[in-house]
Amino acid sequence: xxxxxxxxxxxxxxxxxxxxxxxxxxxxxxxxxxxxxxxxxxxxxxxxxxxxxxxxxxxxxxxxxxxxxxxxxx
Amino acid sequence: xxxxxxxxxxxxxxxxxxxxxxxxxxxxxxxxxxxxxxxxxxxxxxxxxxxxxxxxxxxxxxxxxxxxxxxxxxxxxxxxxxxxxxxxxxxxxxxxxxxxxxxxxxxxxxxxxxxxxxxxxxxxxxxxxxxxxxxxxxxxxxxxxxxxxxxxxxxxxxxxxxxxxxxxxxxxxxxxxxxxxxxxxxxxxxxxxxxxxxxxxxxxxxxxxxxxxxxxxxxxxxxxxxxxxxxxxxxxxxxxxxxxxxxxxxxxxxxxxxxxxxxxxxxxxxxxxxxxxxxxxxxxxxxxxxxxxxxxxxxxxxxxxxxxxxxxxxxxxxxxxxxxxxxxxxxxxxxxxxxxxxxxxxxxxxxxxxxxxxxxxxxxxxxxxxxxxxxxxxxxxxxxxxxxxxxxxxxxxxxxxxxxxxxxxxxxxxxxxxxxxxxx
Numbered sequence: 001x002x003x004x005x006x007x008x009x010x011x012x013x014x015x016x017x018x019x020x021x022x023x024x025x026x027x028x029x030x031x032x033x034x035x036x037x038x039x040x041x042x043x044x045x046x047x048x049x050x051x052x053x054x055x056x057x058x059x060x061x062x063x064x065x066x067x068x069x070x071x072x073x074x
Numbered sequence: 075x076x077x078x079x080x081x082x083x084x085x086x087x088x089x090x091x092x093x094x095x096x097x098x099x100x101x102x103x104x105x106x107x108x109x110x111x112x113x114x115x116x117x118x119x120x121x122x123x124x125x126x127x128x129x130x131x132x133x134x135x136x137x138x139x140x141x142x143x144x145x146x147x148x149x150x151x152x153x154x155x156x157x158x159x160x161x162x163x164x165x166x167x168x169x170x171x172x173x174x175x176x177x178x179x180x181x182x183x184x185x186x187x188x189x190x191x192x193x194x195x196x197x198x199x200x201x202x203x204x205x206x207x208x209x210x211x212x213x214x215x216x217x218x219x220x221x222x223x224x225x226x227x228x229x230x231x232x233x234x235x236x237x238x239x240x241x242x243x244x245x246x247x248x249x250x251x252x253x254x255x256x257x258x259x260x261x262x263x264x265x266x267x268x269x270x271x272x273x274x275x276x277x278x279x280x281x282x283x284x285x286x287x288x289x290x291x292x293x294x295x296x297x298x299x300x301x302x303x304x305x306x307x308x309x310x311x312x313x314x315x316x317x318x319x320x321x322x323x324x325x326x327x328x329x330x331x332x333x334x335x336x337x338x339x340x341x342x343x344x345x346x347x348x349x350x351x352x353x354x355x356x357x358x359x360x361x362x363x364x365x366x367x368x369x370x371x372x373x374x375x376x377x378x379x380x381x382x383x384x385x386x387x388x389x390x391x392x393x394x395x396x397x398x399x400x401x402x403x404x405x406x407x408x409x410x411x412x413x414x415x416x417x418x419x420x421x422x423x424x425x426x427x428x429x430x431x432x433x434x435x436x437x438x439x440x441x442x443x444x445x446x447x448x449x450x451x452x453x454x455x456x457x458x459x460x461x462x463x464x465x466x467x468x469x470x471x472x473x474x475x476x477x478x479x480x481x482x483x484x485x486x487x488x489x490x491x492x493x494x495x496x497x498x
Contacts, residue, residue, distance in 0.1 A: 010121075012116045012277065013150070013152060013276075031155070031156050032110075032112070032150075066270065066273065
């Protein structure tokens with residue numbers, strides 16, 4: 001199953017993920033960084049399994065991320 | 075020469091604890107640093123955090139120097155809690171001022187009783203802008219594109235019109251003295267965002283202006299490399315040889331750029347400018363000393379030097395290399411193990427390359443700072459040796475205490491070394 005891995009600590013809160021796909025990405029009002037909706041965290045890396053339909057848009061987001069902290073696998 | 079009596083403060087860039095130690099050691103009067111993502115070096119590989127604020131401000135107070143935090147990127151609504159929290163931590167930690175651009179940050183500083191310095195990103199270029207920001211700020215960093223005549227005129231008018239900041243003192247003026255310059259006015263650049271969705275104004279500049287470019291003929295597709303220059307990459311600002319002229323304007327503070335540069339750069343630049351400022355006041359600002367400082371400045375990261383816009387140039391001077399023209403490069407060789415203070419000997423482990431007697435070495439550490447030294451002798455397993463190879467522990471006489479957190483580098487001359495030969 002495809003999944004997203006999000007290395008959140010390096011996020012600069014640029015907004016592009018949320019602007020592109022707000023069903024999966026939000027912005028935290030607490031620390032200004034992005035939130036990967038529905039994910040679970042382990043050692044600072046946020047992960048979530050996604051459906052095939054979500055792969056393309058999230059790959060596009062991963063490419064657009066200025067700090068390259070989003071990986072889409074599978 | 076009508077030099078001012080007051081001494082200019084030298085403000086040092088700090089992007090790591092190593093740079094902080096180096097800045098203190100070199101005699102900086104104040105340091106500036108950023109944390110988290112709301113500063114112009116948000117993309118730096120080594121990032122300081124909110125938790126570091128107290129430690130940095132505390133160390134500065136210990137050494138009787140001031141600390142300023144840069145919070146000068148564009149901010150959005152979702153950043154509100156973060157910048158409020160950063161400012162609160164600065165108040166709590168004893169940071170002396172926040173370097174701000176956005177009105178939201180400036181007004182939040184006022185709400186929390188934190189002193190404000192207006193960042194160069196704000197592009198303050200005239201006395202009326204100074205007058206406006208004086209209602210909020212005790213110090214203003216002027217636009218880097220002004221001439222020294224314009225700087226002097228602004229300072230003259232501050233005195234004449236008695237323009238005071240919130241603390242009730244005359245508004246202070248700071249200008250850039252050394253380091254990277256940007257092709258965009260006051261750093262307001264869209265290029266990196268346009269090409270890579272990586273906003274310079276959020277501290278994520280990818281510096282594609284530093285590349286070489288080709289021009290292509292749309293009719294036949296032929297491409298030409300733009301000859302010999304990196305047409306959007308300005309050389310580095312260096313004012314060591316016009317520092318007397320900077321001083322004559324009456325500026326209060328000179329800033330060294332380079333939060334993204336290494337601790338040895340911070341040490342060398344701060345030391346040179348501090349020495350030069352002292353030399354101006356004690357009458358030893360001579361061509362011979364200037365040549366020595368310039369040679370030292372050229373040994374650390376630089377893209378070649380020019381004097382910026384201060385003497386009236388209307389157009390930037392472009393770099394002729396993509397990276398640094400430093401006359402020396404440092405190669406990592408090993409890490410510190412322990413120090414024997416009675417005999418002034420340090421023990422290291424060589425993790426890469428070789429080291430021999432006579433080599434110039436550089437030590438960098440978060441508490442030790444920066445130490446330059448020549449290897450006068452090497453002992454391996456208590457036996458004198460001419461050299462040491464990878465994987466071995468070895469001891470060398472060392473003038474300063476070292477720590478396990480310290481890294482040892484070998485200094486090697488580069489192809490640019492011949493460009494800077496001291497006059498006889």
